[in-house]
Amino acid sequence: MKSEVEIIEAIIDGDEKALATLYTLYSEKIYNTALSYTKIEEDAEEITQDVFLKIFKNVLKFKRESSLNTWIYRITVNTSLNYLKKKNRFKLFNNRLINSQSIDFHHPGVLLENKEKAAILYKVIDCLSKNQKTAFILSYIEGLPRQEVADIMETSLKAVESLLQRAKKKMKSELEKIYPDRRKS
Numbered sequence: 140m141k142s143e144v145e146i147i148e149a150i151i152d153g154d155e156k157a158l159a160t161l162y163t164l165y166s167e168k169i170y171n172t173a174l175s176y177t178k179i180e181e182d183a184e185e186i187t188q189d190v191f192l193k194i195f196k197n198v199l200k201f202k203r204e205s206s207l208n209t210w211i212y213r214i215t216v217n218t219s220l221n222y223l224k225k226k227n228r229f230k231l232f233n234n235r236l237i238n239s240q241s242i243d244f245h246h247p248g249v250l251l252e253n254k255e256k257a258a259i260l261y262k263v264i265d266c267l268s269k270n271q272k273t274a275f276i277l278s279y280i281e282g283l284p285r286q287e288v289a290d291i292m293e294t295s296l297k298a299v300e301s302l303l304q305r306a307k308k309k310m311k312s313e314l315e316k317i318y319p320d321r322r323k324s
Contacts, residue, residue, distance in 0.1 A: 143207040150198050162191060165208075168281070169215045175276045176219035178261055186222050190215050205290050212283070212291045216273055263313045271306035274299050 149157030173186035
């Protein structure tokens with residue numbers, strides 16, 4: 140298996156096999172991250188395609204100051220957020236209610252028996268601020284180390300920890316509204 144540097148160098152040299160290798164290594168991560176933001180499979184597929192186009196167009200801009208993984212996640216997060224912003228602007232322009240969409244999607248990482256709980260969780264995640272949402276998705280759904288999350292978000296480790304604490308507090312509050320009779324702990 141080629142190293143990150145070898146893959147990038149081969150892509151720069153126009154090697155289509157290297158681009159296919161990169162796709163094999165990262166397409167699932169990109170898709171799952173995008174799906175965590177959009178909750179719509181077609182949108183996640185579109186974002187995945189957009190991310191690979193951006194990688195290909197900007198491969199010369201990869202400065203190797205961070206890992207390839209970090210760079211690709213950063214592109215994925217930014218592309219997902221921009222996609223949602225554009226989509227929401229379009230919906231507002233057409234006078235549709237954004238919140239009227241029901242969250243009914245199938246994230247590949249969720250077991251069948253947990254689909255209903257996952258839908259509620261993703262609805263609650265949508266209540267978070269953009270930065271809290273990003274920190275939560277990358278940390279808890281994608282399972283990335285906190286320092287890598289900080290690198291992707293271009294912030295400090297302490298800031299990520301703070302975002303996660305505020306996210307958990309907000310989510311707990313939202314979940315208590317959904318499940319008022321559950322034991323508070």
